[in-house]
Amino acid sequence: xxxxxxxxxxxxxxxxxxxxxxxxxxxxxxxxxxxxxxxxxxxxxxxxxxxxxxxxxxxxxxxxxxxxxxxxxxxxxxxxxxxxxxxxxxxxxxxxxxxxxxxxxxxxxxxxxxxxxxxxxxxxxxxxxxxxxxxxxxxxxxxxxxxxxxxxxxxxxxxxxxxxxxxxxxxxxxxxxxxxxxxxxxxxxxxxxxxxxxxxxxxxxxxxxxxxxxxxxxxxxxxxxxxxxxxxxxxxxxxxxxxxxxxxxxxxxxxxxxxxxxxxxxxxxxxxxxxxxxxxxxxxxxxxxxxxxxxxxxxxxxxxxxx
Amino acid sequence: xxxxxxxxxxxxxxxxxxxxxxxxxxxxxxxxxxxxxxxxxxxxxxxxxxxxxxxxxxxxxxxxxxxxxxxxxxxxxxxxxxxxxxxxxxxxxxxxxxxxxxxxxxxxxxxxxxxxxxxxxxxxxxxxxxxxxxxxxxxxxxxxxxxxxxxxxxxxxxxxxxxxxxxxxxxxxxxxxxxxxxxxxxxxxxxxxxxxxxxxxxxxxxxxxxxxxxxxxxxxxxxxxxxxxxxxxxxxxxxxxxxxxxxxxxxxxxxxxxxxxxxxxxxxxxxxxxxxxxxxxxxxxxxxxxxxxxxxxxxxxxxxxxxxxxxxxxxxxxxx
Amino acid sequence: xxxxxxxxxxxxxxxxxxxxxxxxxxxxxxxxxxxxxxxxxxxxxxxxxxxxxxxxxxxxxxxxxxxxxxxxxxxxxxxxxxxxxxxxxxxxxxxxxxxxxxxxxxxxxxxxxxxxxxxxxxxxxxxxxxxxxxxxxxxxxxxxxxxxxxxxxxxxxxxxxxxxxxxxxxxxxxxxxxxxxxxxxxxxxxxxxxxxxxxxxxxxxxxxxxxxxxxxxxxxxxxxxxxxxxxxxxxxxxxxxxxxxxxxxxxxxxxxxxxxxxxxxxxxxxxxxxxxxxxxxxxxxxxxxxxxxxxxxxxxxxxxxxxxxxxxxxxxxxxxxxxxxxxxxxx
Numbered sequence: 001x002x003x004x005x006x007x008x009x010x011x012x013x014x015x016x017x018x019x020x021x022x023x024x025x026x027x028x029x030x031x032x033x034x035x036x037x038x039x040x041x042x043x044x045x046x047x048x049x050x051x052x053x054x055x056x057x058x059x060x061x062x063x064x065x066x067x068x069x070x071x072x073x074x075x076x077x078x079x080x081x082x083x084x085x086x087x088x089x090x091x092x093x094x095x096x097x098x099x100x101x102x103x104x105x106x107x108x109x110x111x112x113x114x115x116x117x118x119x120x121x122x123x124x125x126x127x128x129x130x131x132x133x134x135x136x137x138x139x140x141x142x143x144x145x146x147x148x149x150x151x152x153x154x155x156x157x158x159x160x161x162x163x164x165x166x167x168x169x170x171x172x173x174x175x176x177x178x179x180x181x182x183x184x185x186x187x188x189x190x191x192x193x194x195x196x197x198x199x200x201x202x203x204x205x206x207x208x209x210x211x212x213x214x215x216x217x218x219x220x221x222x223x224x225x226x227x228x229x230x231x232x233x234x235x236x237x238x239x240x241x242x243x244x245x246x247x248x249x250x251x252x253x254x255x256x257x258x259x260x261x262x263x264x265x266x267x268x269x270x271x272x273x274x275x276x277x278x279x280x281x282x283x284x285x286x287x288x289x290x291x292x293x294x295x296x297x298x299x300x301x302x303x304x305x306x307x
Numbered sequence: 308x309x310x311x312x313x314x315x316x317x318x319x320x321x322x323x324x325x326x327x328x329x330x331x332x333x334x335x336x337x338x339x340x341x342x343x344x345x346x347x348x349x350x351x352x353x354x355x356x357x358x359x360x361x362x363x364x365x366x367x368x369x370x371x372x373x374x375x376x377x378x379x380x381x382x383x384x385x386x387x388x389x390x391x392x393x394x395x396x397x398x399x400x401x402x403x404x405x406x407x408x409x410x411x412x413x414x415x416x417x418x419x420x421x422x423x424x425x426x427x428x429x430x431x432x433x434x435x436x437x438x439x440x441x442x443x444x445x446x447x448x449x450x451x452x453x454x455x456x457x458x459x460x461x462x463x464x465x466x467x468x469x470x471x472x473x474x475x476x477x478x479x480x481x482x483x484x485x486x487x488x489x490x491x492x493x494x495x496x497x498x499x500x501x502x503x504x505x506x507x508x509x510x511x512x513x514x515x516x517x518x519x520x521x522x523x524x525x526x527x528x529x530x531x532x533x534x535x536x537x538x539x540x541x542x543x544x545x546x547x548x549x550x551x552x553x554x555x556x557x558x559x560x561x562x563x564x565x566x567x568x569x570x571x572x573x574x575x576x577x578x579x580x581x582x583x584x585x586x587x588x589x590x591x592x593x594x595x596x597x598x599x600x601x602x603x604x605x606x607x608x609x610x611x612x613x614x615x616x617x618x619x620x621x622x623x624x625x626x627x
Numbered sequence: 628x629x630x631x632x633x634x635x636x637x638x639x640x641x642x643x644x645x646x647x648x649x650x651x652x653x654x655x656x657x658x659x660x661x662x663x664x665x666x667x668x669x670x671x672x673x674x675x676x677x678x679x680x681x682x683x684x685x686x687x688x689x690x691x692x693x694x695x696x697x698x699x700x701x702x703x704x705x706x707x708x709x710x711x712x713x714x715x716x717x718x719x720x721x722x723x724x725x726x727x728x729x730x731x732x733x734x735x736x737x738x739x740x741x742x743x744x745x746x747x748x749x750x751x752x753x754x755x756x757x758x759x760x761x762x763x764x765x766x767x768x769x770x771x772x773x774x775x776x777x778x779x780x781x782x783x784x785x786x787x788x789x790x791x792x793x794x795x796x797x798x799x800x801x802x803x804x805x806x807x808x809x810x811x812x813x814x815x816x817x818x819x820x821x822x823x824x825x826x827x828x829x830x831x832x833x834x835x836x837x838x839x840x841x842x843x844x845x846x847x848x849x850x851x852x853x854x855x856x857x858x859x860x861x862x863x864x865x866x867x868x869x870x871x872x873x874x875x876x877x878x879x880x881x882x883x884x885x886x887x888x889x890x891x892x893x894x895x896x897x898x899x900x901x902x903x904x905x906x907x908x909x910x911x912x913x914x915x916x917x918x919x920x921x922x923x924x925x926x927x928x929x930x931x932x933x934x935x936x937x938x939x940x941x942x943x944x945x946x947x948x949x950x951x952x953x954x955x956x957x958x
Contacts, residue, residue, distance in 0.1 A: 147322050154563030158585065159330065159597055239453050243567055246455055247582060262456060269474075273463045280456035288451035295447070522733035529689055529728075530748055530800065531721025544738045620738055620784045 033224075036300040043296020049289040057105035066096035068103040068256040078272050088278055091264060097275070101282055104256040108238050108286070111172055115237035116230050118176035123183025124226065130184065131191025141184070148181045157240065161249045168251035171244050175237050186229055190222035224301045228294055235290035242283050258283050311616050319605050326601050330594055331378050378594070382602070387595035390584075397595035401577055405599065407479045408576035411569065412561045414492050415499035416554075422504045427511025428546075432538065434516060442508060449505025454564050458498030458571045465494060475573045495572040499564050503557045510553045511546070518546040548619050555611035562604050634705075636808055636840040637686075638662040641699040644678075644685045648693065653912045655681040657864035665807065666834065668841040670855035670872075672848065672887065676909045678864040679844045683810045687724055688716030704807055722752055725801035729813035731793035735785035741796055742781035745769075748803040764803070772799045773829060791822035795829070802833060808840040815850055827853050848891045852876065857944075860884045863910060863920035870945035880947040882925050919950065927951060 037043055056063055064087075073094035081089040081097070088097040130141040148156075160174040244250050245259025253260055258279045265275030381387045387397040430442035466474040476491035478484075518524065519542055527541045528534075566578030573579070577596050584592040644656035655678045663669045671679045685696045686703075701708050704723055708715070720726075728734045736744060745768070746761045762781075769777035772795040785793060794814065801809060811830065815823040831854055834841055843855060851858060852872065859869035860883060868881040879885045886905045907924040910916050916923060922932035929950060937948045 147325055154560075154566060158566065158581065159593070161585070235451065239451075242453055243455055247567065247570065248586070262453075262459070266459070269459065269463055270467050273467070276456070276459050276463065280453060280460065283456065284448070284452045287453075288448060291447050291451050522728060522730060523736040525689060526726075526728060526734040526797075527736065528717075529687065529720055529726040530751070531717055531719070531804070532747065532751060533717070536747070541736050541739070545736070548738075618738075620786075 033297075033300045037296050040296045040299060042292050043300075046289040046292025046296065049285060050293060053105060053286055053289070054109070057102050057109060060099070060102035060106065064096065064099040064102055066099040068095060068099040069254055071095060071099070078268070080272075081274050081278070089272075089274060091261070091275055092268060092272075097261075097278060100256040100261060101258075101279065104258045104261060104279070105282065105286070107168070107251070107255065107257045108242065108259075108283070111168065111241045112234040112238040114172045115175040115179060115241070116234045118172065119179035119233065120183050120226070120230055122176065123180035123185075124187045124222075126180065127184040127187025128191055131188040138188075142188070145181045145184050148178075149185070154240070154243070157244065158247075158249070161244065166249045166251075168257075171241055171250045174244075175240055178240075179233060179237065182229060182233065183226070186225055187222055190225060194222075228297045228301065231290055231294035231297060235287040235294070238283065238290075239287055312613055315609060315612050319609060323602065323605060327379060327382075327598055328375065330597050330601070331375050382598065387598070388591035390589050390592045393589075397591050400580065400592065401596050401599045404575055404577045404580055405603070407574060408562075408565055408569070408578060408600075409603070410479065411492065411495055411499065411574055411576055412558075412565055414496035415503065415561060416558075418496050419500040419504040419507055419557075422500070423507035423511055427508045428515055428543070430508070430512045431515035431519060439512075442512065446505045446508040446512075449501050449508075452501065454498065454502055455567045455571055457501050458495065458568055461494050461498055462571070476575075479575060495568050495574050498571070499561065499568045502564070503560060506557065507550065507553065511550055514549045515542065515546045518542045521545070544618075548615070551611065551615045551618060555608055555615070558604065558607050558611065562600055562607075634665055635662055635702075636665045636704060637842075638700070638702040639686070639698060640701070642682065642685060642701070643695075643697055644681050644690070645695045646691070646693050647695065651913050654864055654915065655912055656685060657915070659861070659864075659866050661859050661866065661869065663808065663840045663842060665840050666838040667856045668834065668843055668854050670843045670845060670851040670858045671861055672845060672851055672858060673861035674846055674909055676912070677861045678912075679861050680812055682861075683726070683812060683842060683844055686810070687720045687726065688713065689720070689726075721748060721801075721804050721806065723806055724808045724810060725804065725806040726810040726812065727794075727797050727801050727814055729816050731790065731797045731817070732785065734797060735793060737785055740782055740784055741788075745781070745796075745800055745803060748800055752804050768799045768803055769796070771833075772796075772802075773825070774799070790818055791825070794818060794822075794826055798826075798829065798833070802837070805837065806839065808842065809834075810842045810844070812844045813846075814843075816845070816847065823850070824853075830854060848887060860887065863915060864912065865920065865948065866946075867921065867949065868945075868947045874945060880945070881921075881949050882927050882951070883921050919948075 071094075073090065073096075075094070077090060077092055077094045079086050079090045081087070083089060086096050086098065088101065090096055091100070126141055126145075130138045157174045157178050160177060161170060164170045164173070241250065242257075242259030242262065245257050246263045248263060250259055251257055253264070261279040262276060265272070265279070268275050378387070381398065385398050387401070389395065390397055390400065426442050426445075430439040433439055462474055465472045472490055472494055476495070477487045478491055479488070481488045519538075523545075524537060524542050527537045532541075562578075565576060566581060568574065569576045569579035570582050577600055581593060581596040581600070584590075584596065639662065640660045642656055642659045643654070646653040646655060657678075659678075659682055661669060661671075671682065673679050681690070684690050685694070686701070688696070690696070703719065735741075742762075742765060745765045749756055749761050749764060765781060766777045769780060774780050774792060774795050780788070780792070780796070785796075788796065794817075798814075809830075814830070815826050818826065827850065830841065833839065841854075843851070845851060855872050857869065857871050858875045859866050860875075860881065861867065862883050868875065868879070868884045875884060876888065879888055883905075890905065905924060910920060910923070916933075918931075918933040918935055919925070919928070919937050922928045925932065932950050935950075937950045939946055939948050940952045
């Protein structure tokens, strides 16, 4: 049966060839996510739009010479857009709209990010605690979260604002209070999924303290969905904040803020509708780009990618 | 199914209690002196005499728990206090406007469903085609637009530029004629419906896609059933189940969004009442209106849950 | 099983099914030919991924839009079909060829009662049928498949039935239209062993009563031995061996068939007696290997096996695609 050994050799070679032909993934988790994200055209477009907006707003002084609050040209109020001196026209007090847009973007961005940071911090901590310790802590927190989640959040936000008074800081606070349940629930879900894996068991057996286990082992697994939620939350926070400003519950009327600009435009719907349309387009574009990015991230993190 | 319903009702009660407590407590957190608000004076020149009188008259001197219980009782009895600003009875003010808000919310739900169901289903059927991409893009855009801004844009376009529709409602009652009613309600309802239609389109589409991949759809086809029957009968009924759940979640957004929409369109509902009360620091009105909104919200949720139980035979027949 | 000469019901010649995917063309079925007579059972056997389910779905056009199906000839019930359009396929489905699937739980619609899922088949093929008639026929067919208390069972939802009952119900639904052929895709794999035997007996009885052809798809040779008349062994999109059940069992020609049979616990085989498993895995359908597709895993492969695809050697009713041509070969 000397043929057999040769056959066995052939067979082994063939099997090896097949294995060699398979494309083995050679990248890390994060590189893979980034690759998938960049392949998604819409997400990339969203990213570009957002970056453009960020650059414009952060370097606002480079792109406009007017001061958004102080430069009031009362001779030239309500100038229409695309005029010679004012790219997007002026408002009823002669302030340049383009400048107010750019500086207002700073305000909105800061608001959106603060809300997200605050609600994420609160929500993540509560979610980690709730998921990890379980039992009555978990039950209590989850009941509370359910109640908060089941509320029409705008009503709560308005009620909080009514109690605390109007200011941008209170807007951030109110929206953060309304926003943490989403993060808490998300984190808790992730914690529960990871908690019972052997990975954590072995850490516990090895004697690591609870806090260390939570932060070193469990937390990194939750990051993906949290990033997605953070992106989407920031967009939604910007929407809500501008809504509250529009109602007059936000920062004061002179400051450049997109919601405030919409509020001011309300009186001039007929004769100067651009006062309303322009800030709205800015808000929409910003939130849209964030939503596209968030969706792209979601698809990038999920290997199954069922469209 | 009945155990499910009873259980749901029982679950609502503690939620209601806690929320009413929160709403009521807000009053205690607010800065500002209620006495001054009532008297309409901002200066501190309120004599002891006057203060005591006002406090007694308005029950402001009683302890927290007593006032809270009176507040709760008020819901059933119909007495939620009196407005600081107008002196009107809070309960009747709210009740008078509640139907308007409900009409607005109801119509926008109808509009949202009328748009999202066909769009979502067609997008799923022509998966990855042009319609699918367009529908998904529209849905994402719809979620990104500020709702109140969309309302303003609608006004600018349809009312001011085209002049087809009024900027303020001519009537809120169908008794005044169907056409005036429709003309008055269509803009605010559409504005309110926007974000809900957008999320729902995505939901319907993904739910339908899910269902179309299921074994029972393939089996139904293998029986030789007409494609029409497979899709609109077998697939759709299953696809609707998660959609109803989502609708329940969206209701909150509806009632919350109604607040802003009513302001923009001057729609005389509870939302607009709340906003103007906030401006006037009319706390009893704010409390009463918010509480009633929350109660209606929970009732609607309950109805949606019951509908869901009815649709889903597994729950209906109480199989664990 | 002494078979009277039955007319041929299904004949398939050189069937190909390709899927057009972003990664390339997946050749799931690559030149498959077989035939089934009325009242006969052909078992299509192979590992997961060999293309047997796709073959059956191709016959009744139940694949995704990205699938391309073509063959030299397909004859169903005497009628030769060049290109099966969607509407024609639908007319055949259920009426002439029915199918039952592996998982009765997911195949039955969870939101429809049994009576609705049963009655819609009756109504489809006989639109003018009366409610009374539908009811009586439903009861009758449920009884026939062995469902106790059929009147009650009509009113329930699928999740309220046990696994065995669900499978019986699915059989009842598929037979409601009295089809000439039944495709059974792993009908017993999801069931307990005791129920398996009952279902197989049921299928045999029904086949005899209705003179129905059965295309049985399975990876389980045990089930094959209980019900099949003929066997076709499939590997990597091609049929590597086919013939009568007894012949294949007693003297398998293809190495793959041999290994499959030897891996059945409890079966006495002519050589050895050890339980063997087959090394390696099914190759990637995006990229079938050159030469004989089984060669990489074949313990008796010769150099030529890696170069040339083996031609089919025919000997009476037996066919085999293997360079190690066993038995008398007609060249």
